[in-house]
Amino acid sequence: MSDLFLNDYAKEDVEKVPIRKGFGEGLKKAGEISEEVVALCADLTESTQMHLFKEAFPDRFFEVGVAEQNLVTVGSGLAAMGKIPFVSSYAAFSPGRNWEQIRTTIALNDRPVKIVGSHAGLYTGADGATHQMLEDIALMRVMPNMVVVIPGDSIEAQKATLALAKDSRPAYLRLAREATPVLTTEITPFEIGKAYLMREGGALSIISTGTMTYKALMAARQLANDGIEVDVLHVPTIKPLDAVAIIKTASKTGVVITIEEAQINGGLGGAVSELLAEHKPTHVFRMGMNDHFGESGTPEELFEQFGLSIKHIVLKAHAVLSELKKQ
Amino acid sequence: MPKKYSLIELEQLANSIRKDIITMLEHAGSGHSAGPLGLADIFTALYFDILRYDPKKPNWNERDIILLSNGHCIPVQYATMAEAGFFDKKELLTLRKFGARLQGHPERLRLPGLENTSGPLGSGLSQGIGMALGLRLSKMPHRYVYVVLGDGELDEGNVWEAAMLAPKYKLNNLIAIIDRNNIQIDGPTESVLPLENLKDKWEAFGWHVIEIDGNNIEAFIDAAAMAKAIVEKPVMIIAHTIPGKGVDFMEYDFHWHGKAPNHDEAVKALNELRTLGGKIRSEHE
Numbered sequence: 001m002s003d004l005f006l007n008d009y010a011k012e013d014v015e016k017v018p019i020r021k022g023f024g025e026g027l028k029k030a031g032e033i034s035e036e037v038v039a040l041c042a043d044l045t046e047s048t049q050m051h052l053f054k055e056a057f058p059d060r061f062f063e064v065g066v067a068e069q070n071l072v073t074v075g076s077g078l079a080a081m082g083k084i085p086f087v088s089s090y091a092a093f094s095p096g097r098n099w100e101q102i103r104t105t106i107a108l109n110d111r112p113v114k115i116v117g118s119h120a121g122l123y124t125g126a127d128g129a130t131h132q133m134l135e136d137i138a139l140m141r142v143m144p145n146m147v148v149v150i151p152g153d154s155i156e157a158q159k160a161t162l163a164l165a166k167d168s169r170p171a172y173l174r175l176a177r178e179a180t181p182v183l184t185t186e187i188t189p190f191e192i193g194k195a196y197l198m199r200e201g202g203a204l205s206i207i208s209t210g211t212m213t214y215k216a217l218m219a220a221r222q223l224a225n226d227g228i229e230v231d232v233l234h235v236p237t238i239k240p241l242d243a244v245a246i247i248k249t250a251s252k253t254g255v256v257i258t259i260e261e262a263q264i265n266g267g268l269g270g271a272v273s274e275l276l277a278e279h280k281p282t283h284v285f286r287m288g289m290n291d292h293f294g295e296s297g298t299p300e301e302l303f304e305q306f307g308l309s310i311k312h313i314v315l316k317a318h319a320v321l322s323e324l325k326k327q
Numbered sequence: 328m329p330k331k332y333s334l335i336e337l338e339q340l341a342n343s344i345r346k347d348i349i350t351m352l353e354h355a356g357s358g359h360s361a362g363p364l365g366l367a368d369i370f371t372a373l374y375f376d377i378l379r380y381d382p383k384k385p386n387w388n389e390r391d392i393i394l395l396s397n398g399h400c401i402p403v404q405y406a407t408m409a410e411a412g413f414f415d416k417k418e419l420l421t422l423r424k425f426g427a428r429l430q431g432h433p434e435r436l437r438l439p440g441l442e443n444t445s446g447p448l449g450s451g452l453s454q455g456i457g458m459a460l461g462l463r464l465s466k467m468p469h470r471y472v473y474v475v476l477g478d479g480e481l482d483e484g485n486v487w488e489a490a491m492l493a494p495k496y497k498l499n500n501l502i503a504i505i506d507r508n509n510i511q512i513d514g515p516t517e518s519v520l521p522l523e524n525l526k527d528k529w530e531a532f533g534w535h536v537i538e539i540d541g542n543n544i545e546a547f548i549d550a551a552a553m554a555k556a557i558v559e560k561p562v563m564i565i566a567h568t569i570p571g572k573g574v575d576f577m578e579y580d581f582h583w584h585g586k587a588p589n590h591d592e593a594v595k596a597l598n599e600l601r602t603l604g605g606k607i608r609s610e611h612e
Binding site for chain 1: 434435436443444445447449450453454455456457459460461464465484485489491492496
C-alpha cells in the first residue's frame with residue numbers, strides 16, 4: 001500500500017531498532033511539548049529507555065525503586081494533579097504484579113496514566129519464562145476505560161507515545177526488548193484506534209500486531225511467490241479495536257489468521273474472534289502462544305519452537321487454504 | 328472555607344455525624360459501623376477546622392486534598408461532607424442503593440468532592456505521594472494532602488512501598504493518619520498480623536510520628552498544626568481511636584467492623600448518641 005509510505009523492510013540489511021528505543025525518544029519529545037508530562041520508573045530506567053527523559057527533565061522524573069504497586073498508584077496521584085504520567089517497568093511486573101492497583105486507582109478512577117510494559121513477549125529471549133510476559137494483552141484489554149497499544153516498530157512506538165501523551169484516557173503501551181526491523185517511516189500514518197492494511201490480496205487475511213506484523217509481511221511476500229496474495233492488516237491498537245477495518249478484510253477474504261507473540265486466549269486472536277463471531281462470522285485461525293509459557297533461548301529459537309517464524313506463517317496459510325478447499 | 332468553630336461546637340458536630348452514620352447504615356442494611364464511628368472526631372476536625380475547601384466549588388484550585396485510603400469507612404466521610412454542605416443530608420439515605428452517588432465504597436467520578444476511588448486496601452498513601460509531588464511540581468506546596476489509613480490496611484505491602492518513598496522526596500506537604508483502632512475483620516490486629524511497634528516502624532522508615540488520642544478533637548487539631556511545622560519529613564499521625572466510639576455496645580468489638588445495625592440496634596445507638604452516653608435524659612425513658 002503506497003499510501004502507508006512503508007520502509008523497504010524486505011531488504012537483507014533492513015535497519016533493526018528496539019521498539020522500546022522509539023518509546024524513549026517519543027517520551028523525551030512529549031516532555032518537550034508539554035511540561036505536564038512526567039515519568040516514573042521502577043529501577044529499570046535505562047532498560048525501559050526512560051533515561052533520555054530523565055536526563056532532559058530530572059525534576060519531572062521519579063525513581064520509585066523496585067515497587068510496581070507504588071509505581072502505578074503514585075502515577076495515579078500525579079495524574080490527579082493534572083500531570084500526564086508515563087510509568088514504566090517490565091510488563092511481567094507492570095501490569096503483571098499491580099493489576100488491581102491499575103484497575104482501581106487508574107481505570108475505575110479514570111486517571112490518564114500511561115502504563116508502559118517493556119520486555120513483553122518472546123523477544124525477551126534469554127531471560128526466560130518469568131520475564132516473557134504473554135498474558136498482558138488479555139489482562140489489559142478486559143479493563144474498562146483502558147486503551148491498549150502495541151507498536152510494530154520503533155518509529156511507530158515513538159508516534160504512539162506522542163499520541164498517548166495527548167490522549168486523556170488511561171493506556172497500556174506494550175514494548176519489546178530486542179532490535180526488530182523498522183517497517184514504517186516518519187510519514188507512515190498512526191492514530192490510536194486505527195488498523196492499517198499494509199498489503200492487499202484476496203486469498204485470506206492475516207491480522208497481526210506488534211513485532212509480528214513484520215513476520216506477517218515477509219510471509220505474505222513468500223506466499224505471493226507461490227501465487228497467493230493475502231491481506232495483511234496491522235493492528236497496533238488492540239483497544240479500541242478497529243472493527244471497521246477488521247470486518248472489511250474478513251468480509252473480503254472470508255478467512256482470517258491472527259498472529260501475536262502473546263497468549264491467543266484473550267489476546268489479539270481472542271479480540272478478533274469475539275468481534276467477528278458477533279458481527280461477521282468468519283473462520284479464524286489463531287497463531288501465538290496457546291496456553292503455555294515460554295523458556296530461555298534466542299528470539300529466533302523461540303519463534304521456531306512455538307511455531308511463530310515466517311516459515312510457520314507461510315505453512316499455516318497453505319494449510320488453511322487447502323483445508324478450506326476440501327470443505 | 329469553613330468558619331472557626333469552638334471545641335464544643337465541634338464535639339456537637341461529631342455527635343451529629345455519628346447519628347447520621349447510624350441512620351444511613353441502618354437504612355442501607357449493610358456496611359461498616361465501627362471504623363466510621365471511631366473516625367467521626369478526626370473527620371469533624373478535618374472538615375470543620377483544618378482543611379481548605381469550598382463545598383460549592385469542589386474542584387477549587389486552592390483546596391487541600393483528603394484521601395480515605397480504607398474506603399470501607401466512607402460513611403463517615405459522606406456524613407461529614409453532608410454536614411459541611413457538599414450535598415443535602417437526605418441523600419445520606421441513598422447509601423449503597425442502586426443509582427446512588429453514595430456508592431458502597433467511594434467512587435470519585437460519582438460524587439463531586441471525593442478525591443479518589445478506594446476500597447481495595449493499601450493504595451491511598453501512594454496516591455497521596457503522587458498528589459504531593461504533583462502539587463510541588465505545580466508550585467502549590469501550600470496545599471496539603473491528608474491521607475487516612477486504617478490499621479488493618481497496614482498489612483498490605485503497597486503501604487510499605489509508599490512508606491519508603493515519601494521520606495525520599497521529603498514530602499512535607501503530605502500528612503498521613505493511621506486510624507489505630509486495633510480491630511480488623513478477622514479479629515484484633517495484633518492476633519491477625521501484629522503491627523507493633525508501629526511508631527518505631529514508621530520512624531525507622533524516615534517519618535516524623537505523632538501519637539495522639541484520635542477521639543480527642545483538640546489533640547488532633549494540635550497534631551495537624553504540629554505536622555505542618557515539620558519541614559524535612561512527611562508526618563504520620565498515629566491516632567488511637569475506639570472502634571464504635573459513642574455507641575456502648577459497639578465499642579471495642581471487632582464484630583462491628585463490617586456490620587450495619589438493624590432497626591432495634593439503631594434505635595438503641597441513636598438514643599445513646601442523643602443523650603451523649605446517658606448524660607442527658609432520653610425522651611424514650
